[in-house]
Amino acid sequence: MIDVLYFAWVRERIGLPREQVETEAGTVAALVDELRGREERYALAFSDLSALRVAVDQDLTDFDASLEGVREVAFFPPMTGG
Amino acid sequence: MRIVVQEHAFDPGAEVNAFAAGRSDMGAIVTFSGVVRDDPSNPLQEMMIEHYPGMTEKALEQIATEAQARWSLSDVLVIHRFGRLRPGEQIMMVATAARHRKDAFEAAEYLMDYLKSRAPFWKKEQAASGAGWVAARDEDEDALTRW
Numbered sequence A: 001m002i003d004v005l006y007f008a009w010v011r012e013r014i015g016l017p018r019e020q021v022e023t024e025a026g027t028v029a030a031l032v033d034e035l036r037g038r039e040e041r042y043a044l045a046f047s048d049l050s051a052l053r054v055a056v057d058q059d060l061t062d063f064d065a066s067l068e069g070v071r072e073v074a075f076f077p078p079m080t081g082g
Numbered sequence B: 001m002r003i004v005v006q007e008h009a010f011d012p013g014a015e016v017n018a019f020a021a022g023r024s025d026m027g028a029i030v031t032f033s034g035v036v037r038d039d040p041s042n043p044l045q046e047m048m049i050e051h052y053p054g055m056t057e058k059a060l061e062q063i064a065t066e067a068q069a070r071w072s073l074s075d076v077l078v079i080h081r082f083g084r085l086r087p088g089e090q091i092m093m094v095a096t097a098a099r100h101r102k103d104a105f106e107a108a109e110y111l112m113d114y115l116k117s118r119a120p121f122w123k124k125e126q127a128a129s130g131a132g133w134v135a136a137r138d139e140d141e142d143a144l145t146r147w
Helices: A008-013 A028-036 A040-045 B012-020 B053-069 B101-118 B138-146
Strands: A003-004 A018-021 A052-057 A058-062 A072-076 B002-005 B028-035 B044-051 B073-081 B084-085 B090-098 B123-129 B130-133
Touching: A003 A008, A003 A028, A008 A040, A008 A072, A008 B053, A018 A028, A028 A072, A058 B053, B002 B053, B012 B028, B012 B053, B012 B073, B028 B130, B044 B101, B053 B073, B053 B101, B090 B101, B101 B138
Parallel strands: A003 A072, B002 B073
Antiparallel strands: A003 A018, A052 A058, A052 A072, B028 B090, B044 B084, B044 B123, B073 B090, B123 B130
16 A cells, blocks of 8 residues: 655646555556556546656655555656745 | 744744854855745736645755755755745745855755755745646756756
8 A cells, every 4th residue: 555645736636635545566657557547637647747756755756666665655746946 | 954844934034143143153144035926917816835744854954965065064044935925925045154155155056956846845826817836947957957
């Protein structure tokens, strides 16, 4: 079971800030494929991965990152701090 | 090092005074404040800042730790707000202190460059024309390459 978090317009498109996902996905990309297959709102949110960033256990990483032993995955648009 | 992520407003003057209080090793203190900017052609009602609790503090600490490794700094302060802000309100500030100004200036610029595109904050503007998420700018990402 992995906690999946969504922020900013990703959260708005999917319609929730976080959820628990039962998955056997080995990488972030495989998890994204699973989520895309669920419902149209997920497919829309994940339609262009170049517009998204991902953090695994609160560290920024890439979509090919492994999910082994991971507790938390977050998807969000490029950050705009400052 | 002091990293603060908070919803309520802060007083930058009071913060920098507290940052320097009792310190005689700070020969130079540089501060930067980010303020919610209005747009007269499309008046801004409010800015909503969302963040990723937990990762935000971790990312800011990593950025500040890296600044301390690259420059000779006496201390670093980062304050960043989240929640609803109105035009003219302070969003965030950084202060860097060093024995000499070059370290303090460069470290402050470094902190701001990284904070812009590596700290998990997102801004949504509610303006006269409607609401929208502020898009990240390519220049902000490109700015990281100079370090």
